[in-house]
Amino acid sequence: MSTIENYMLETPEKMLEIIEKAPELFREIKKASINKIILTGSGTSYHSGLQMSRQLQHLLQMEVVAMYPFEMNEDTFLMDNEQTLVVGISQGGSSYSTYNAMKLAKSKGCLTASMAGAEGAFIDEVADYILTVYCGEELAGAKTKGFYCTKLNLLLLALSIGLEQNRLTLDTFTEKVEEVKKAAEHFKGVYDASEEWIEQNKERLANSQEIRITGPANNYGDILESALKLLETMRCPVTGYEFEEFIHGIYNAIDEKSTVFILDDGSEPRSKKMKEVLSEWSETIFLLTTYESEHADLVLPTIQSSDFLTFNFIIPLQLICAKIPSLRGVDPSTPKDPQFHMKLGSKKFNK
Incomplete structure (x- = not known):
């Protein structure tokens, strides 16, 4: 069993x-006075x-936006920033770009918080609040466990603020936490179904x-993360697109060399037709659904709540990263x- 698989199973x-x-x-x-949140980080953290961000908002x-560190500059903070919280996310905690974005935000009067995967992180030095993601060590270059745990940490941050500020009820808080627990319970079942399918299609x-x-x-964040992980590990060209964006031109590049994964949670009625059309050009068009479908290549036994599907949906793509390379x-x-990262000077420590 690979290192990545072990980390996934710990999730x-x-x-x-x-x-x-x-x-x-x-x-x-x-307890802090907050009326806007900016989430910043690179790669998996972004x-x-x-x-x-959409669920938190x-x-x-209140306004919740995700920004790459390179997007943030003096003009990002033109208004009164005293109630703006900037959360710097870095799995290894040593990203210079995230550190510098947090430092800029702090100089403009923002509140800052850090979310790193370990205590004593470099980005903690510029944080008013240290919100460590307690996911445990993850030494593999391609992070999986940390991705899920960071998303959960962000959700719990929002639930905590919302309850304190009376923006949501205790019933809603409790309901959301229980849904997360259900998603965690579904994780292994989705993993096992994915593992079996990958074995059947490994060649x-x-x-x-x-x-x-x-x-x-x-x-969409999960789609981009899947593309990044597959690119990191399969080491071939990989791109991810929201369904409507894929329709606007991307399909032109599909040919017999293309492998396409269509993720369908039932919200896009054209997914079946997309597979049908693309299959005229390639034999490796895979439809992955969260519901029973005779057209699906793989039906995933996920949690059915759309808000918490994020804790189950891309397990098969991450598992491909662990098994196929x-x-x-x-x-x-x-x-x-x-x-x-040491050669490029992009991180203080090689994490």
């Missing part, structure tokens, strides 16, 4: 631990913020030359150049 337990630690972790920040009824998957992923807007002569747990 449900770590999610429950994070829920247990949330009251103490958010005890101080929930995707976690993007994936959760709905729960809190076709191993021969992938270029990969496209498309799916619903509600899971070795068939291509690649160790998926080790970056192509382990010293890359």
Whole structure:
């Protein structure tokens, strides 16, 4: 079993631990006067913020936006910033770009919080509130466990603030936490179904030359994260698009070399037709659904709540990252150049 697989299998337990630690972790920040939240980070960290931003905004009824650190500059903070919270996310906690974005925000009067995957992180130095993601060690270059745990930490932050500020009821708070626990319970079942399907299709998957992923807007952050993980580990061209964006031009690039994953949670009635049309050009068009369908290549036994599907939906794509690269002569747990960040000066520590 690969390192990535071990980390994935730890995820449900770590999610429950994070829920247990949330009251103490958010005890101080929930009292802060906040009316806007900016989530910032790169790569997987950005995707976690993007994936959760819509749900957080709905729960809190305040502006919540995800931004790359490079998007943030002096003009980002033109208004009164005293009630703006900037959350810097970095799995290893040593990203210079995230650190610098938080430092800029702080200089403009914002509140700052850090979310790193370990205590004593570099980005903690510029944080008013340290909101460690207690996911445990994850040494693989391609992060999986940390992605789920960061998304959960963001959700629990919003629930804590919402309850304290009377933006949501105790019943809603309790309901959301219970839904997360249900999603954690579904994790292993989705993992097992994905593992069986991957074994059946491993030769076709191993021969992938270029990969496209498309799916619903509600899971756009997850789609981008899937593309990043597949690119990191399969080491071939990979891109991810929301369904409507895929229709606007991307389909032109699909040919016999293309592998396409269509994620369908039942919200897009054209998914079946998309598979049908693309299958005229490629034999590796895969429809992954969360509901029973005779047209699906893989039906995932996920939680059915659309808000919490994010804790189950991309398990098969992450598991491909763990199992298939070795068939291509690649160790998926080790970056192509382990010293890359040190050479480029992009991180304080090589995490």
